[in-house]
Amino acid sequence: MLKSAFKLKCIYKSLPISNVLNFRLLSSNASDFFRTKLSELKNENISEPENSLELIFAHVLKKKLLREVRGENLKKIELTNEQIQDINEKVLTRLSHMPIQFILKEWEFRDLTLTMKLPIFIPRPETEELVELITQQVDDRKDCEILEVGIGSGAISLALLNELPNVKHITAIDRSKAACELALENAKKFNFTDRIRIFKHLLDSDTLPEIIAPSGKLFDIIVSNPPYVPTKDLLKLEPEIYLYENIKALDGGIDGLDMIKLLLALAAKYLKSEGHLWIEVDSRHPEIIKKIVENNYEQWRLNYVACYKDIFKKDRFVEVQKL
Ligand SMILES: C[S@@+](CC[C@H](N)C(=O)[O-])C[C@H]1O[C@@H](n2cnc3c(N)ncnc32)[C@H](O)[C@@H]1O
Incomplete structure (x- = not known):
């Protein structure tokens, strides 16, 4: 636990301040937000960025199927402030390389x-x-x-x-x-x-x-x-x-x-x-x-x-x- 908390802190420090403070979002459309977060994960070379993000979105939006957080389906969703904050926190943790299973605290x-x-x-x-x-x-x-x-x-x-x-x-x-x-x-x-x-x-x-x-x-x-x-x-x-x-x-x-x-x-x-x-x-x-x-x-x-x-x-x- 200590090691991961430490790692998370380091990632916080190494990210541009705009990423860390980006808890208030420019757009609350889920599709736009997905694109923004995806480029953050890609820029840091996180493995399987799309899949990680789909799993995070599905978890936060309480959707059972990943296709519910893809393409046209995602475009129809407006995110609440709480959802934006939750996604931001989870993405930040993923940026520290924490496996998605530990972030979501469950796995099939x-x-x-x-x-x-x-x-x-x-x-x-x-x-x-x-x-x-x-x-x-x-x-x-x-x-x-x-x-x-x-x-x-x-x-x-x-x-x-x-x-x-x-x-x-x-x-x-x-x-x-x-x-x-x-x-x-x-x-x-x-x-x-x-x-x-x-x-x-x-x-x-x-x-x-x-x-x-x-x-x-x-x-x-x-x-x-x-x-x-x-x-x-x-x-x-x-x-x-x-x-x-x-x-x-x-x-x-x-x-x-x-x-x-x-x-x-x-x-x-x-x-x-x-x-x-x-x-x-x-x-x-x-x-x-x-x-x-x-x-x-x-x-x-x-x-x-x-x-x-x-x-x-x-x-x-x-x-x-x-x-
Ligand atoms: C590769 S994990 C497999 C866990 C689980 N069975 C699975 O497939 O997801 C190996 C597990 O064996 C345990 N283990 C390793 N060496 C052991 C030993 N000598 N005696 C008992 N358990 C051991 C570890 O703590 C770990 O939980």
């Missing part, structure tokens, strides 16, 4: 509008596909026990609970207290609290504490979108990510595989026979994971099933099965 994931809070990892569109793969696999006639490692805002677990009524229970862990609190807040928002248990726990071995997995407890599915960015690649991330998101949610160690290796060992121990481990990974990882699984077959009895591509045609999801 599958069919859920999740509350977002700094600096908890923002769910990505690729991860919606991971949920899709799991929903296709789960037999909807049977109860299914799921463990999620690294729940973040709750996106994966809550979407699964929403789409799979036969999933009676999900156990989820995260090393971050703030992430656990946000996931719980989101679970409350959708009335899922009786179907999910969330624990603050740092996974650092293949063993879970008794309270999380009482002796003999096994899962049908273990799922994780772990930190998988190799440490040296963190420097290449956009400012939106490295300034505002918790780096511990991203940093996967030297080769990005630190937590993935733990997840494989965990799956060997806590998956039911024929249970599945689903992991979101870097596109360089699947081949390495396949080798690790094969090399540890005697100890783990795991089988590398497949790798699936994401919407951007990158190898992204790995499926492993317990024999």
